[in-house]
Amino acid sequence: MLKQLLPSALLTLVLTLLLGLGYPLAMTGAAQALFPHQAHGSLIEKNGHVIGSGLIGQNFTRPIYFHPRPSATTAPDPADPSKSVPAPYNAANSGASNAAPTSKSYIEGTKALVAQAKAENPGARVPLPVDLVTASGSGLDPDISPEAAEYQVPRVAKARGVPDDDVRALVAANTEGRTFGLLGEPHVNVLKLNLALDARWPASR
Amino acid sequence: MNAAGILQIVLFCAVLTAGAIPLGAYMARVYSGQRFWASAILGPVERVLYRLCRIDPAQEQHWTAYAFACLMFSVAGLLVLYAVMRVQAVLPLNPAGEAAVAPDLAWNTAVSFATNTNWQNYGGENTLSYLTQMLGMTVHNFTSAATGMAVLVALVRAFVRRQGRTLGNFYVDAVRSILYILLPLSVAFTLLLVWQGVPQNFDAYTQAVTLEGARQVIAQGPVASQEAIKMLGTNGGGFFNANSAHPFENPTALTDLLEMVAILLISAGLVFSFGRMVGDRRQGRALFVAMGLMLVVGIGIAYWQEAAGNPLIQAMGVDVAASDHAPGGNMEGKEVRFGIANSAAWAAATTAASNGSVNSMHDSFMPIGGLVPMFNIMLSEVIFGGVGSGLHGMIVFVIVTVFIAGLMVGRTPEYLGKKMEAKEVKLAVLCILLFPLAILGFGAAAMVLPAGLAGMAVKGPHGLSEVLYAYTSATGNNGSAFAGLSGNTLWYNVTLGAAMLIGRFLVIIPTLAIAGSLVAKKIVPPSAGTFPTHGPLFVGLLIAVIVVIGGLTFFPVLALGPIVEHYLLAAGTLF
Numbered sequence: 119m120l121k122q123l124l125p126s127a128l129l130t131l132v133l134t135l136l137l138g139l140g141y142p143l144a145m146t147g148a149a150q151a152l153f154p155h156q157a158h159g160s161l162i163e164k165n166g167h168v169i170g171s172g173l174i175g176q177n178f179t180r181p182i183y184f185h186p187r188p189s190a191t192t193a194p195d196p197a198d199p200s201k202s203v204p205a206p207y208n209a210a211n212s213g214a215s216n217a218a219p220t221s222k223s224y225i226e227g228t229k230a231l232v233a234q235a236k237a238e239n240p241g242a243r244v245p246l247p248v249d250l251v252t253a254s255g256s257g258l259d260p261d262i263s264p265e266a267a268e269y270q271v272p273r274v275a276k277a278r279g280v281p282d283d284d285v286r287a288l289v290a291a292n293t294e295g296r297t298f299g300l301l302g303e304p305h306v307n308v309l310k311l312n313l314a315l316d317a318r319w320p321a322s323r
Numbered sequence: 324m325n326a327a328g329i330l331q332i333v334l335f336c337a338v339l340t341a342g343a344i345p346l347g348a349y350m351a352r353v354y355s356g357q358r359f360w361a362s363a364i365l366g367p368v369e370r371v372l373y374r375l376c377r378i379d380p381a382q383e384q385h386w387t388a389y390a391f392a393c394l395m396f397s398v399a400g401l402l403v404l405y406a407v408m409r410v411q412a413v414l415p416l417n418p419a420g421e422a423a424v425a426p427d428l429a430w431n432t433a434v435s436f437a438t439n440t441n442w443q444n445y446g447g448e449n450t451l452s453y454l455t456q457m458l459g460m461t462v463h464n465f466t467s468a469a470t471g472m473a474v475l476v477a478l479v480r481a482f483v484r485r486q487g488r489t490l491g492n493f494y495v496d497a498v499r500s501i502l503y504i505l506l507p508l509s510v511a512f513t514l515l516l517v518w519q520g521v522p523q524n525f526d527a528y529t530q531a532v533t534l535e536g537a538r539q540v541i542a543q544g545p546v547a548s549q550e551a552i553k554m555l556g557t558n559g560g561g562f563f564n565a566n567s568a569h570p571f572e573n574p575t576a577l578t579d580l581l582e583m584v585a586i587l588l589i590s591a592g593l594v595f596s597f598g599r600m601v602g603d604r605r606q607g608r609a610l611f612v613a614m615g616l617m618l619v620v621g622i623g624i625a626y627w628q629e630a631a632g633n634p635l636i637q638a639m640g641v642d643v644a645a646s647d648h649a650p651g652g653n654m655e656g657k658e659v660r661f662g663i664a665n666s667a668a669w670a671a672a673t674t675a676a677s678n679g680s681v682n683s684m685h686d687s688f689m690p691i692g693g694l695v696p697m698f699n700i701m702l703s704e705v706i707f708g709g710v711g712s713g714l715h716g717m718i719v720f721v722i723v724t725v726f727i728a729g730l731m732v733g734r735t736p737e738y739l740g741k742k743m744e745a746k747e748v749k750l751a752v753l754c755i756l757l758f759p760l761a762i763l764g765f766g767a768a769a770m771v772l773p774a775g776l777a778g779m780a781v782k783g784p785h786g787l788s789e790v791l792y793a794y795t796s797a798t799g800n801n802g803s804a805f806a807g808l809s810g811n812t813l814w815y816n817v818t819l820g821a822a823m824l825i826g827r828f829l830v831i832i833p834t835l836a837i838a839g840s841l842v843a844k845k846i847v848p849p850s851a852g853t854f855p856t857h858g859p860l861f862v863g864l865l866i867a868v869i870v871v872i873g874g875l876t877f878f879p880v881l882a883l884g885p886i887v888e889h890y891l892l893a894a895g896t897l898f
Contacts (some may be wrong), residue, residue, distance in 0.1 A: 156517050213564050221780075256563075
């Protein structure tokens, strides 16, 4: 009996060292040597400060910026840590609404989001696309659809006092198509688009 | 549904098949034990491992010794993982200062990883330290996968050996699975993932100040090395709470395709290995076709439902049409870069295999869209299934199928020349019955006990679906969830843990018992009365047996859950 237990225990120990330390450490070394930017989270710096990651969405509410999708992430309530409060784009606690398609609170909440989007974008020239009123799976979706960007173009242009078509051109320049023309969906990275806006019209900040 | 979406699904199936065939040939050589080019490189490492662990690779094991070794190896790993989680607060590599994991959550998580389930009651970035992710999660992703592969190899040997007594050596099969298959694939896949943007570091969580001046804390870690084996080993437990929907786990459309292929690659490859190992590649191909057909039908239904979108949201004047400018459909819980087709395909693939990772949230799928992943798991995880465990589960269904075919023509059923007699059929039926017993038994208990009812996020049929999905996922060792359910409670941690153990080990033991019984039989040459098990008739019969058994046992409860929800949604009834 004991003789049969020994190999199990020893193998567990040896594999824990090999696969739990050796493998991730070796991979970390190789990854940081080959792809240092990606290995550290594709961080974006501006004036020497980290302003976010090119892969992680962040919240925007001001009219001069394009807005991301709704986010269902939460954070512990400062008043009572056993409860949680909404904290959109909390990149230390990813998550989704997990709302059921027949949930009353979900349908009513979406109705409110639709009303808000329509009120904020009175000049929109396309119908409101669904991705702009639904929360993503991660709560950190960095992208919106090209249609969701177009929906916001008149508002952003007006808030910045610049022609619609100039903003539209900037959106087009920041739209990524399907990989190899085939994979995934066309999308616009909101943070990169807003950085491009600020670079093009710095005075409007 | 549009052409771009369908094209991506076709491409996924093509890449998967093209990868599985050569990998299957390679794995067959690995398990043959013969020397070949890879053993020239890895052989010395392998021998050092055996010496360190006091393993005699030449020692063959009877099925009972093989099962005992498999159990002890799993228990040892489970205990280590439990201990690491309980003491992580005082161990190094914990930059976020994660506290010790609570006992019931640690039990649930340890069982979950030891059984290759990887159910996420834990939150990832807000629960586990980097060291726990490495020593615990990453190691188990390898070992639990290797355990499933070893059990499969033992079962295959039972068909190949004539009047034998032993099934091989568990430790050798497990070590070879890791060293020759899982580890090299993981190393290559890790680097591909990092290139595409998956982090691999030990940095503290990044403190960023956003463009609008808000503070954003960005969780980091050695993500890629775990992500690679998480996908390849049909594990599915996320480094982050949001799993493969998180941009750090799955940053681009390319990683999405590769990860989706990785979910099924080894399981599909093993089907081809099986054909080679039994000396009749047509047998492997027939099983591949049966599994592939069921997978494609599931993807199709899920895609169709999700692309249609939620009629109540469409009625608010929201554009749900797919185009080259918008993904359309039901985007709740889905990421823009993947859109509908990739989310639906992933949902079907991850539940066909017992992977359980998600790139979109199944709880927010349309009722029939969410029925697809649930039904896939209810079919006992045999549509490719977990690495090893999927195919040994499928062979159990094959035994039942040839038995039923034998009843119809009045002959003793046989498969690959081995006669299937009362003992094997009884054990096979035992494996199959455990599924509904655990799922419906625990589910019914949760439906009448306050502790169970308290977990539902929403009343009505969807609440039933959430509970049903949880026990289905646990018993099937899948790990995906209708995550609205509050599963991190004493009741769910304990009962889901029990369901995972039942679904894993109470299936492995009878499976190895079948192997022990079969290996002792002689191989009878096929005669005019032998039912051929490589043609379309057999494929059709096998699919019918799987669907009828799954359908009949679960149809009543599915009617009360997703099916009635579908009609209530159409009528505008909300909860």
